[in-house]
Amino acid sequence: MRDVAVDVLVERVLSGDTVALARAISWIEDEDERGYALLDAVYPSVGSAYRIGISGPPGAGKSTLVDGLTGHYLDAGGSVGIVAVDPTSPFTGGALLGDRIRMQRLGTREGVFIRSMATRGGLGGLSRAAPSVAAAMDAYGLDFVILETVGVGQSELDIAEAADTTVIVLVPESGDSIQAMKAGLMEIGEVFVVNKADREGAEMTVAELQSMLSLKDEGTGWSPPVVQTTATTGDGIPELAAAIESHREFLKSAGLFEERRRAHFKSQVRAIVVDALERQLLERMGGEAGLDGMVGDVTRGHRSPYEIARDVLDRIGSGGRGE
Amino acid sequence: MRDVAVDVLVERVLSGDTVALARAISWIEDEDERGYALLDAVYPSVGSAYRIGISGPPGAGKSTLVDGLTGHYLDAGGSVGIVAVDPTSPFTGGALLGDRIRMQRLGTREGVFIRSMATRGGLGGLSRAAPSVAAAMDAYGLDFVILETVGVGQSELDIAEAADTTVIVLVPESGDSIQAMKAGLMEIGEVFVVNKADREGAEMTVAELQSMLSLKDEGTGWSPPVVQTTATTGDGIPELAAAIESHREFLKSAGLFEERRRAHFKSQVRAIVVDALERQLLERMGGEAGLDGMVGDVTRGHRSPYEIARDVLDRIGSGGRGE
Numbered sequence: 001m002r003d004v005a006v007d008v009l010v011e012r013v014l015s016g017d018t019v020a021l022a023r024a025i026s027w028i029e030d031e032d033e034r035g036y037a038l039l040d041a042v043y044p045s046v047g048s049a050y051r052i053g054i055s056g057p058p059g060a061g062k063s064t065l066v067d068g069l070t071g072h073y074l075d076a077g078g079s080v081g082i083v084a085v086d087p088t089s090p091f092t093g094g095a096l097l098g099d100r101i102r103m104q105r106l107g108t109r110e111g112v113f114i115r116s117m118a119t120r121g122g123l124g125g126l127s128r129a130a131p132s133v134a135a136a137m138d139a140y141g142l143d144f145v146i147l148e149t150v151g152v153g154q155s156e157l158d159i160a161e162a163a164d165t166t167v168i169v170l171v172p173e174s175g176d177s178i179q180a181m182k183a184g185l186m187e188i189g190e191v192f193v194v195n196k197a198d199r200e201g202a203e204m205t206v207a208e209l210q211s212m213l214s215l216k217d218e219g220t221g222w223s224p225p226v227v228q229t230t231a232t233t234g235d236g237i238p239e240l241a242a243a244i245e246s247h248r249e250f251l252k253s254a255g256l257f258e259e260r261r262r263a264h265f266k267s268q269v270r271a272i273v274v275d276a277l278e279r280q281l282l283e284r285m286g287g288e289a290g291l292d293g294m295v296g297d298v299t300r301g302h303r304s305p306y307e308i309a310r311d312v313l314d315r316i317g318s319g320g321r322g323e
Numbered sequence: 324m325r326d327v328a329v330d331v332l333v334e335r336v337l338s339g340d341t342v343a344l345a346r347a348i349s350w351i352e353d354e355d356e357r358g359y360a361l362l363d364a365v366y367p368s369v370g371s372a373y374r375i376g377i378s379g380p381p382g383a384g385k386s387t388l389v390d391g392l393t394g395h396y397l398d399a400g401g402s403v404g405i406v407a408v409d410p411t412s413p414f415t416g417g418a419l420l421g422d423r424i425r426m427q428r429l430g431t432r433e434g435v436f437i438r439s440m441a442t443r444g445g446l447g448g449l450s451r452a453a454p455s456v457a458a459a460m461d462a463y464g465l466d467f468v469i470l471e472t473v474g475v476g477q478s479e480l481d482i483a484e485a486a487d488t489t490v491i492v493l494v495p496e497s498g499d500s501i502q503a504m505k506a507g508l509m510e511i512g513e514v515f516v517v518n519k520a521d522r523e524g525a526e527m528t529v530a531e532l533q534s535m536l537s538l539k540d541e542g543t544g545w546s547p548p549v550v551q552t553t554a555t556t557g558d559g560i561p562e563l564a565a566a567i568e569s570h571r572e573f574l575k576s577a578g579l580f581e582e583r584r585r586a587h588f589k590s591q592v593r594a595i596v597v598d599a600l601e602r603q604l605l606e607r608m609g610g611e612a613g614l615d616g617m618v619g620d621v622t623r624g625h626r627s628p629y630e631i632a633r634d635v636l637d638r639i640g641s642g643g644r645g646e
Contacts, residue, residue: 036629043627135627265628266614272632277604278597291589304366304458305588306359309595 010041021140028132042139049138053163054148060169061195064231079111081137085149131162160188165247169193172202191243197228333364344463351455365462372461376486377471383492384518387554389471402434404460408472454485483511488570492516495525514566520551
């Protein structure tokens, strides 16, 4: 019964059935076994969608920019999937709200599929499910998948690990580029956007960014361009699309495209393996209660966490710290 | 020879030798085996230092505030260790610069020990070493250990996992509290600070914060206070110290202090175990090259990452995803 449902859904996703795609994504998000079975089955059809990661600090106007870029692709006859990852607190409901606003702007157009995901537990980083959700959208037949996340640390790195081109969005506010650098965004951005370019200070922010980027030695031969946009009016959106296209062509002509996808795939496999091992580990220790017991009354400071960890590793037969 | 050096250093750290503490911390940061041996040996003397986590967005004035709080404790006859974790890009050298400025402000006073740690690799989150560095400072005999980190995601969570009291620092700028909420800071803060309280909008930010905090159901009986400070002049620092002290007394009287320390210790043990397993895993797969081979030419989309992960788990004898 279960497998039948998966088979049916696989076929419907591959034939471009929107309702089936929505169901498949829910399975993936819920870590439902059927989601994995579906991914296994559709994977031969995964690979043609171009993946664009869009990140930056809160308030930079990322959602509006993503909607503008999506409109641009739709106008050109392309289809677009949006995976918006929002590390909003569980009690704010921000993800749902954002989803509804966005649906009003784009939802009635053909060729666009939007999915907002709230990362559970506040600071838990980008949901592990995002690359799999992108894969499902890819199999369904979308030309572009845009992965959007608010820039609060780990999530950008996750985005960069899943995207072919990573776009970092900043605004012309004093120190914004410095903060971006501090947060490590300079390292992962391949295209930079100064949004709200109609505001004062935009030119200076662009110059600041360009001078910081000139310090960066990519080693790959790619120099990240800085594009000015005003997402609310659509100004600069075609230039942004052109910059992304340039990076895509660069990757292909330099022979880096497949290499990057392979590296990203590898990271994803490793994350899945480590997750599974962590789960098994907890099981072998007798669950939370077992771990509690092993930790014992260590808060009184008698044994170091490294000693306890060695004990745990010995008990589960993985002795030593591997040194 | 190795063990002799460790023994000697253990004794010197426990007797309050500053040079020995600096050396011990370097071992811990470098993941030197001697660092773990030292931690094992000093752990019976760990537990009396009170740990304060201080986090918030870049530019909130955290360092100045930490220095002010440190001065307050020193004036009262206490001793303070500062662990400043800075996720600065490798090419900026920001951590070193901040260290030097700070040393000028505080470094000549007795009873203070400062250590800045740059998280390696940009976005890798708070160094796993921070709680162990705090433990070494504790064994050395400091009364307070302040863990300071710039608020860019995962690092706050790490700080909250190591601190007895977590302080979140914001500034009176439009939307700052909203951004903090988005970043999940509301969940982890036990004391909130509106720094730069001489700026316009401070009262409104305080009111905004208080109304957001009133939505939060702690379940523990603690209502996080909001303190106004002007770190550059020292205004509000005694009130901040008092708020931290109230939280400390609350934890003790509610019987939550030991429970929290136990939970934090458990997280630390689990992180060490998972790290060790990940290292062993990579070894068993024949290193990066082995993993590369297993991943194969999957970028063409033939097999899903879950299928490959199952293969990897089978090969290393941890079959299945544990479901």
